[in-house]
Amino acid sequence: MNAEITLAGAEFAQRFSATRRGARLARRLALHQLDAWGVPYGSELSGDAAVIVSELAANAVLHGMVPGRDFELRLTVLAGTLRIEVSDARGEREPEVRPSRPGAESGFGLHLVGALATAWGVKDRAVGKTVWAELATAR
Numbered sequence: 001m002n003a004e005i006t007l008a009g010a011e012f013a014q015r016f017s018a019t020r021r022g023a024r025l026a027r028r029l030a031l032h033q034l035d036a037w038g039v040p041y042g043s044e045l046s047g048d049a050a051v052i053v054s055e056l057a058a059n060a061v062l063h064g065m066v067p068g069r070d071f072e073l074r075l076t077v078l079a080g081t082l083r084i085e086v087s088d089a090r091g092e093r094e095p096e097v098r099p100s101r102p103g104a105e106s107g108f109g110l111h112l113v114g115a116l117a118t119a120w121g122v123k124d125r126a127v128g129k130t131v132w133a134e135l136a137t138a139r
Helices: 020-036 044-062 109-116
Strands: 012-016 072-076 081-088 121-123 131-136
Touching: 012 020, 020 044, 020 072, 020 081, 044 072, 044 081, 044 109, 072 109, 109 131
Parallel strands: none
Antiparallel strands: 012 072, 072 081, 081 131, 121 131
């Protein structure tokens, strides 16, 4: 099933507690927002966005958490592109893709993001950093 967002300029932003529960809620609300924008649950775009939000939110909670600080999820629809941004309060640790070890059960998150996204990266912000990924909306 193909899906395409036609609401250029649409934006969703929400802060979440930097907990595992916050990361799960970020994923659920992202999928709910995409559905409201016309991207049905179970579509390829929805599934790819779910994986990316899950991985970036988990990284924000595991590696970017600063006690007492939330992380933020932002979804923005640009011309033909869904941009997913997850911002956390820890700026000194830049995510990097590391070679995975044989038999490892973790460490694959950014490999998945890189495989699914058309582009991804990191940008500084006043407090912390933002890790972003983009998906083509036309499939």
